[in-house]
Amino acid sequence: MNAALPRDLLPDYAPRPLPAAMLEALQARFGSRCSVALALREQHGRDESPFDVPPPDAVVFAETNEEVALVVALAQQHRVPVIPYGAGTSLEGHLLAVQGGVSLDVSRMNKILRVHAEDLTVTVQAGVTRNQLNNELRHQGLFFPIDPGADASLGGMAATRASGTNAVRYGTMRENVLGLTVVTAQGEIAQTGSRARKSSAGYDLTRLYVGSEGTLGVITELTLKLYPLPEAVSAAVCFFPSIDAAVQTTIQIIQMGVPIARCELLDANTVRAVNLHDRLGLRESAMLLMEFHGSPASVAEQAATVQEIAREFGGEDFDWATTPEARSKLWTARHHAYLSALQTRPGCRCVTTDTCVPISRLAESINASVREVEEAGIPYFIVGHVGDGNFHLGYLIDPAKPAERETAERLSHQMVARALALEGTCTGEHGIGLHKQGFLVEEAGEAAVALMRTLKRALDPHNIMNPGKIFRI
Incomplete structure (x- = not known):
């Protein structure tokens, strides 16, 4: 096993000094939106990973595609790293400035640009969060289903190929991004994809950037698939004598083809924690939190089938939450689990x-x-x-x-x-970042990682885009 421990990664920390000429140019263009204040730099140099790395040299808040392009073009000219920043919720060190540089914050690029309800598509800026989008769509009877738990930015979710609680029915960001606007490492604004549901036109650049973790360019706009709000929604919790019983129930549900929308496992330790945090009073044992979408009849049929399967594995206390308030309380507790x-x-x-x-x-x-x-x-x-x-x-x-x-x-x-x-993957949704670089080699093989490096060198020859992530150059 060649997987490197994190302590072996951090000695690669080799900052490239931020030239005074570049800092002056940024401050002249962005004014107070370019900051070298330590507190702000530390905020942008820390995510939810266990790593401690010095912060970036500066933070720039961009508000337009052209401003992002300007920052990247300056970075290209001065060979300075650029680390895209959305909501700061990543778990594998994606945001860390392991070679110094500029943290490019796109959180102010938070406009919902176009909703095409008749086509079930929406175009948004990268700083829009999933909750913001769904709050806007609700009155139109639509929603965007990808739910990684945290109120992450949609640009960040695309960059890490996020999924979440609804993926079993609606897929991941990979299946739900139709097109992107990206700023390349040369500071050029490029479009990938379209609003069409399929295309055979050239290389699939959209899929190349989805999951690239900011190492190939900066995602600034996204065109996404939308879905009608289901006619009926019902959530249920069921408690099991062991984790194994809960997992065996899940396997049977999927193998029988039940179109369940969400199926979440919480072990007894997690239930105990959310009880303390959210005062829920749930039974402290392994639990499945499930949700069913569809017509009232189909939801009832799905639920009856799942309840029968759960009983076979000792499932008890099958409790229902059919009102939006009750469902929201349960899912809020799940999202607070971490x-x-x-x-x-x-x-x-x-x-x-x-x-x-x-x-x-x-x-x-x-x-x-x-x-x-x-x-x-x-x-x-x-x-x-x-x-x-x-x-x-x-x-x-x-x-x-x-x-x-x-x-x-x-x-x-x-x-x-x-x-x-077991023929699985080293990460289902967190991404590689710093933490899993060795396992990427184990999973994909040396030849495949070498091909990834070739793409990186071709698109970012000076290695300015979020360097040090996914693999070493």
Whole structure:
């Protein structure tokens, strides 16, 4: 296994000084929207990963495509790194300025540009968040289904190829982005794709940029697929005697072809945490949180089938939430799971890993990971979009105890190695960033990663776009 531990990545930290001439040009153009204040730089030099890296040299807030192009063109001229920044919710070190440079914040590019309700498409700027978009669409009877939990920016979600709780029915960002506006490493504004639902015109540049983690250019606008709000929606929780019973239920649901919209696993540790955080009073055992979309008749049929399957595996206390308020309360608690878990061990840091495996191998993958972490004695929690074989395991460590970090990283690597052995992937939705570069080689192979490097060098010959991420140059 060639996967490098994170401590082996950070010695590559080799900042490129920000030339005074470039800083002067940025300050002359952007005024107060270009800042070198330490507090702001530190905010933009920290994400939810366990890494500590010095902050970027400057932060620039762009508001138009042309302003993004100007920043990138200056960076190209001076050979300075540019790190795109949206909402700061990434988990694998994507935002860290490992070679210094400029954090390019697009959060003010937050306009919904065009809604084509008749075509079920929308075009937005990259800083629009998923909640902002859905709040705008609700009165038109439409919604955008990709829900990674955090209120992430849509540009960031495309850059990391995000998915989330609805992926089992609606797919991921890969399936739901029709076209992009991107600023290339040369500072040029380019369009990819269109509003058409399919195309055979040339290379699929849209898919090239979706999942590129800011290493090939800056996504500034997106054209996305929309969906009608379902006629009926019902959510349910069901409790199980073990994680294995909950996972086996999920496998049966998928294999029987039930078109469930969401199927989320919370282990007992996570339920305990959200109970404390949100005062829910849920039974503290392994739990599936499910949602059904469709007509009233189809929703009732789906729910009856799932309830019958759950009983076969010891599922109990099948509780329904049919009002929007009740459903919102449950899903809000699910989305708070990460922060809720952190609060169970004050002052801790979280080393989190996600993997995705074929659905038939999911129980094997989760059960082995649970055994290992229980034996190690590290506090942990599990959540998962188990309907598509994806789950997350968070190790809660004391940052003052290096031995705990070492143990967490060892367990994380064992979990990922197992997923690869089961013909899965090292990350279902977090992306590679800094944390999983070694496993990308294990999964894709040296030849495929070499091809990725060739693309990177061709599109970004001076390695200014978010350098140090996905693979080493």
